Amino acid sequence: INAEYMxxxxxxxxxxxxxxxxxxxxxEKAGRVFAEGFPSTWTIEQVQRHxxxxxxEGLVKVNLVRNRLGHFTGKAVLTFQNVIExxxxxxxxxxxxxxxxxxxxxLRDFENPRQNAEGEPTDTSNRRVFVRNLDFSVKTxxxxxxxxxxxxxxxIDVPIGTNGLNRGFALITFVHEKDAQRFIxxxxxxxxxxxxxx
Numbered sequence: 001i002n003a004e005y006m007x008x009x010x011x012x013x014x015x016x017x018x019x020x021x022x023x024x025x026x027x028e029k030a031g032r033v034f035a036e037g038f039p040s041t042w043t044i045e046q047v048q049r050h051x052x053x054x055x056x057e058g059l060v061k062v063n064l065v066r067n068r069l070g071h072f073t074g075k076a077v078l079t080f081q082n083v084i085e086x087x088x089x090x091x092x093x094x095x096x097x098x099x100x101x102x103x104x105x106x107l108r109d110f111e112n113p114r115q116n117a118e119g120e121p122t123d124t125s126n127r128r129v130f131v132r133n134l135d136f137s138v139k140t141x142x143x144x145x146x147x148x149x150x151x152x153x154x155x156i157d158v159p160i161g162t163n164g165l166n167r168g169f170a171l172i173t174f175v176h177e178k179d180a181q182r183f184i185x186x187x188x189x190x191x192x193x194x195x196x197x198x
Contacts, residue, residue: 030060031086032110035093036075037103047076050098051089058085077110086110126177127154129184134158135193136165146192147172151179 038047047062058081065075080086086109094107131143140158147153152175159167174180189196 031058031080031083033078033080033086033089033107034075034110035078035105035107036073037101037105038072038074038076038098039101040072040074042072042074047078051078051093054093056085056089056092058082059089127174127180129172129174129180131170131172131187132168132198133195134166134168134170134197135195136168138166138170138193140170142193143170143172146187147174147183150174150183150186151176 038050044062044064047064048059051059059078060081061079063077063079065073065077067073078086078089080089090107090109093105095104097104134143138158140156143158144153144156147156153172154175155173157171159169161167172180172183174183187197189198191197
């Protein structure tokens with residue numbers, strides 16, 4: 001078992017941030033928010049309307065993040081008049097669900113994506129644990145039962161193969177870094193469902 005950074009949102013956000021600044025050249029004092037979770041069929045006008053209809057103050061610009069084919073990815077960079085209005089938008093709209101969306105919105109400070117509106121870290125790399133050598137019949141619920149003994153769990157991924165069985169590994173994201181570290185220390189090389197997990 002080891003803590004392993006798997007790329008993910010933060011590394012992609014670094015790329016989006018560099019690309020945005022190189023193209024926009026806009027004022028650094030404006031408050032910017034990175035948002036994801038919009039329906040991919042939405043237009044820039046629908047994103048703007050979502051915030052305007054819900055009385056978001058100070059939204060001056062929306063930049064949609066598109067893939068190589070030019071399709072909207074469900075992610076956007078929102079520019080507010082100042083950082084205070086940007087912080088208010090994060091507090092109000094993070095985990096909200098737009099009409100027609102399948103998932104909740106996730107909003108974070110564009111300049112400092114590793115913190116939420118309260119200044120707490122959002123980076124999961126130190127809270128994420130990669131577990132290998134699982135028995136192929138192990139279910140997600142069984143991994144969750146094991147992990148929750150060490151603390152609250154944010155997310156568990158147990159990839160399933162084409163044969164319907166797991167692929168022999170899991171990714172556990174704990175709410176707290178200390179619980180992830182304790183899990184690594186106490187579970188490495190321990191027996192779980194007849195196999196020694198690593």
